[in-house]
Amino acid sequence: MRSTCPDTLYIGRYYCPELCLGFVASAGLESATQAGHVTNAESLLLFLSSSIENYAYSSLPFVTDTWWAVEAESSDDENLNCKENDFMSVIDKIMEKIINLDDLYNAYTSNYVTKRASKTQGVAMLTLFTKSFADNNSKTKMKDLVIEKFKLRVRKEISYGHLPICFGLVTKCLGISLERTQHLYLFLFARSILSAAVRLNIIGPYYSQRLLTECQAYVEKSLEKTCKLNSKEAVQTSPLLDILQGRHDKLYSRLFNS
Secondary structure, eight states, X not given: OGGGSOHHHHHHHHTSGGGGTTTTOXXXXXXXXXXXXXXXXXXXXXXXXXXXXXXXXXXXXXXXXXXXXXXXXXXXXXXXXSOHHHHHHHHHHHHHHHHHHHHHHHHHOOOHHHHHHHHHHHHHHHHHIIIIIOOTTGGGOHHHHXXXXXXXXXXXXXXXXXXXXXXXXXXXXXXXXXXXXXXXXHHHHHHHHHHHHHHTTSSOHHHHHHHHHHTHHHHHHHHHHHTTOOGGGOOOSOHHHHHHHHTGGGOSSOSSOO
């Protein structure tokens, strides 16, 4: 059973850059570079620290609430032997909470570019789970079935499938603890920015690994402030970052989608 596997097994798999779409999303770094806000390693560090803090305050609370939405209604084993009506009732309750969080995040996110990137990455998370981690007997596994139903809604364009919601849902279904889920979410975000910085030729690959180690302090500091926030407390801490992300489609030439 998945719950008996170490968290680090799944975390190690998620560390692969392509799983977080680090090669197509720059979180506004490309726009910031062309606008002259990021020109060297020093300004990159400032951009990185501001982005991590903004992401922790604006996005992480939705990951947390989604994780708890699944936790509050189910457990790994308790609901496997319940009556079919009760089984579907629990699934419906989970789905309702997830859908509401997805709608709230879409309304909360102010610019189209960020919404588009979030939906693309969210779909990638759901696809990753169903193709790589879902059990063969998913029809009898509550959490697998929840993901299948939500993925179907996203495919039909009934739901948005934003990354924070999909990330919280998938990590909970994999049995990853909330603390590691939160840390992983911010760490992968930081790494995607550094990956983009290398591709934009702001820094080299070796120096990016050094910065990745240093940015752990930014991640930990942001987690201390935001790990207990819920979605109703989510805020934007850097309006400039939001503006830079929103103007990405207006760039004359661009390497990334966001």
